[in-house]
Amino acid sequence: MEPFKIKMIEHIQITTKKERIKTLQNCKYNLFNIPSNLVMIDLLTDSGTGAMSDEQWSAIMTGDESYANSKSFENLKKIIHELFNYKFFLPVHQGRAAEAILSSILINKGDLIPSNNHFDTTSANILDRGGTPVNLVADTNIDNSFKGNIDINKLDAFLNNNKERIPYCMVTITNNAGGGQPVSLSNIEDIYNTCKKYNKKLIIDACRFAENSWFIKQREHKYKNWTITNIAKKIFSLSDGATFSAKKDAIVNIGGLLLLNDKDIFENAKNELIIKEGFPTYGGLSGRDINAMAIGLKEGCDEKYLEYRTGQISFLHKKLIDAGIPVISPPGGHAIYIDAGKILPHIPPNQYPAQAFSLECYIEGGIRSVEVGSVMLSFLSPDTNQIIYPKLELVRFAIPRRTYTQSHLLYVIDTIIAVFKRANTIKGIKIIDSPKLLKHFSASFDWIS
Ligand code: F0G
Numbered sequence: 001m002e003p004f005k006i007k008m009i010e011h012i013q014i015t016t017k018k019e020r021i022k023t024l025q026n027c028k029y030n031l032f033n034i035p036s037n038l039v040m041i042d043l044l045t046d047s048g049t050g051a052m053s054d055e056q057w058s059a060i061m062t063g064d065e066s067y068a069n070s071k072s073f074e075n076l077k078k079i080i081h082e083l084f085n086y087k088f089f090l091p092v093h094q095g096r097a098a099e100a101i102l103s104s105i106l107i108n109k110g111d112l113i114p115s116n117n118h119f120d121t122t123s124a125n126i127l128d129r130g131g132t133p134v135n136l137v138a139d140t141n142i143d144n145s146f147k148g149n150i151d152i153n154k155l156d157a158f159l160n161n162n163k164e165r166i167p168y169c170m171v172t173i174t175n176n177a178g179g180g181q182p183v184s185l186s187n188i189e190d191i192y193n194t195c196k197k198y199n200k201k202l203i204i205d206a207c208r209f210a211e212n213s214w215f216i217k218q219r220e221h222k223y224k225n226w227t228i229t230n231i232a233k234k235i236f237s238l239s240d241g242a243t244f245s246a247k248k249d250a251i252v253n254i255g256g257l258l259l260l261n262d263k264d265i266f267e268n269a270k271n272e273l274i275i276k277e278g279f280p281t282y283g284g285l286s287g288r289d290i291n292a293m294a295i296g297l298k299e300g301c302d303e304k305y306l307e308y309r310t311g312q313i314s315f316l317h318k319k320l321i322d323a324g325i326p327v328i329s330p331p332g333g334h335a336i337y338i339d340a341g342k343i344l345p346h347i348p349p350n351q352y353p354a355q356a357f358s359l360e361c362y363i364e365g366g367i368r369s370v371e372v373g374s375v376m377l378s379f380l381s382p383d384t385n386q387i388i389y390p391k392l393e394l395v396r397f398a399i400p401r402r403t404y405t406q407s408h409l410l411y412v413i414d415t416i417i418a419v420f421k422r423a424n425t426i427k428g429i430k431i432i433d434s435p436k437l438l439k440h441f442s443a444s445f446d447w448i449s
Contacts, residue, residue: 003304004402007054013037020363028444029359029429031368040366041408043397046334047207048094048247048254050401053299056252056292063288068279072287075294083229083297085236086259088266090273091293093284095207095245096121098258100128101272102203102243105265106167107131114158115170115205116150117177120376122170122205122243124437132383134158137178144330145219146184148175148212150191159198169195172205173212173235177372179394180208180332182215185223185234192238201240201262209235209242210249211333214306228301241265248334250296251401255289305402309333312399312409319413325420334398338416340373341393343423349374351428351448354393357419360426361395365415369397375431376440 015023015038027033036042042049052060064070073091080089092098099122107113109130118126118133126133136158138151150171159166171191175181188204195202213231216223223231236242240262246255258273260266270280277284285293299305310333317331326339340357347353354373361367370376373393381388397412419426427447434443 001308002402002405003308004053012040015040015366017363020366024359024362028432029355029446030440030442030444031358031362031370032441034362034368038366039362039368041404041412042368043335043399043412044368044370046248046398046400047245048252049403050251050253051403052251052253052292052296053402056295056299059291059295060288063286063291065287067282069281070287070290072290072294073281076290079294079297080257080259083232083236083301084242084259085233086241087261088263089257089259090266090269090280091283091285091290092256092258092273092277093254094247094256095205095243096125096256097277097284098243098245098256099125101258101269101276102241103129103131104272105268108167110165111167112158112162112165113168113170114150114155114166116148116172116175116183118170119172119176119205119207120438120440122172123377123379127379127382127437130382132381135177137175145182145215146187147181147328147330148173148178148183149187150183152187152190152194155191155194156197159194159200163198166198166200168201168203168240170203170205171239172207174208174215174333176207176334177377177390179328179337179392180335180396181328182212182219182333184220185216185231185238186220188235188238202238204236204239204242206236206242206244206259207248208333209244210300210306211310213301214303214310215333228303228306232301246293246296249300250293251300252289252292252296255285255293300401309399309401312406315406316397316399316409316413320416323413323417323420325416328392328394335396337372337392337394337396339392340395343420344393344426346424347426347428349378349389349393351430352393352445353428354395355429355445356426356447358395359429360419361415364419365411367397367412367415369395371440372396375443380436 107129111131244257328337340354344353377390
């Protein structure tokens with residue numbers, strides 16, 4: 001059961017299928033354009049959409065809004081010291097601000113940045129600096145437990161062949177763009193050692209470090225008696241820095257961190273932060289946001305909470321598998337990913353099968369999901385001038401933290417099954433208008449008739 005009770009509610013507006021068809025038309029078939037009051041269950045993202053606890057709301061009231069060296073910053077510093085293993089940190093307003101600062105300092109035109117899978121904002125920040133994001137997630141795994149792992153042989157060969165063009169490597173935990181799958185501690189250790197062999201820094205995209213640590217505890221025998229905090233500390237000790245969006249595992253509506261060991265990089269980052277975000281003890285956040293983040297970091301590592309959270313995802317996963325729906329398995333920590341490429345084999349990647357499936361789920365039940373396929377992840381390689389398509393056409397149903405109940409999930413399951421049953425009637429999609437980077441946020445679409 002949910003290890004909390006509900007103190008405050010937000011009403012859901014119940015809409016009809018006819019209304020939703022009209023809404024989609026008005027919103028140019030882009031689910032990001034839909035007014036949130038016309039969404040019944042919002043599974044667009046687990047980012048910034050979680051429900052804060054009474055302790056977090058209390059901390060909001062005691063936030064210290066001093067410009068410099070606030071009490072709130074001290075609260076944050078204390079918990080960061082307990083959880084992370086870095087010498088320096090800067091608060092930023094969200095994860096991509098940390099990515100933008102890091103990229104602007106370290107990436108030059110023509111550089112290559114390897115990772116398991118970069119998330120869209122990370123890729124966009126790299127591309128924006130003239131670099132190329134490179135994904136080296138392992139294709140085959142001896143077991144299924146850690147499908148976010150990097151292929152170490154590939155990483156070694158890649159570093160060996162491109163030494164001069166690689167300023168740093170990354171690893172995303174959990175691997176959001178690759179199905180929310182965890183990375184094992186032994187893989188993180190191997191990645192770190194491989195980076196050291198070539199004298200390269202390793203930066204962790206740590207958005208979902210607590211969920212990843214939970215999977216390590218469950219699935220990597222050696223760590224089964226470790227606390228989540230100690231596992232997290234161990235992960236971070238095997239790296240040189242981290243970018244962090246607190247909107248995920250710190251269960252706040254806004255916030256992020258850039259964490260570093262290297263003093264020179266930190267000093268440069270601090271200057272960038274002051275120009276773009278704010279003074280180094282608040283970095284684009286209010287004191288109350290920082291207070292809520294400090295408490296959320298602790299709550300996000302609570303084992304009872306993590307058991308419930310990952311349990312919700314595996315419940316959803318099991319019910320869909322039972323209905324014969326192709327879903328990425330095993331379930332990850334924050335979302336289920338439906339393989340729309342498999343459900344809609346009659347729609348090729350350049351007609352966006354995952355976008356089509358996610359639109360149908362909105363029509364069917366007012367559920368907002370997000371395409372993680374060729375709309376979000378295909379890009380024009382500056383290296384080859386060709387469009388690189390992702391391997392999978394996925395639709396992600398991300399579960400906000402502590403927000404929806406079991407019966408909401410049952411409704412989601414019924415809706416997805418109804419769409420699945422009429423898959424052969426679903427049509428492909430064309431892009432009418434689109435920006436160059438991060439197309440999915442603002443492109444307009446239409447059905448192919
Ligand atoms: N890295 C990963 C792995 C992410 O999932 C995200 C955000 C970011 C970086 C950027 O963080 O949003 O705070 O700037 N992911 C959200 C999502 C948007 O829906 O998965 P941000």
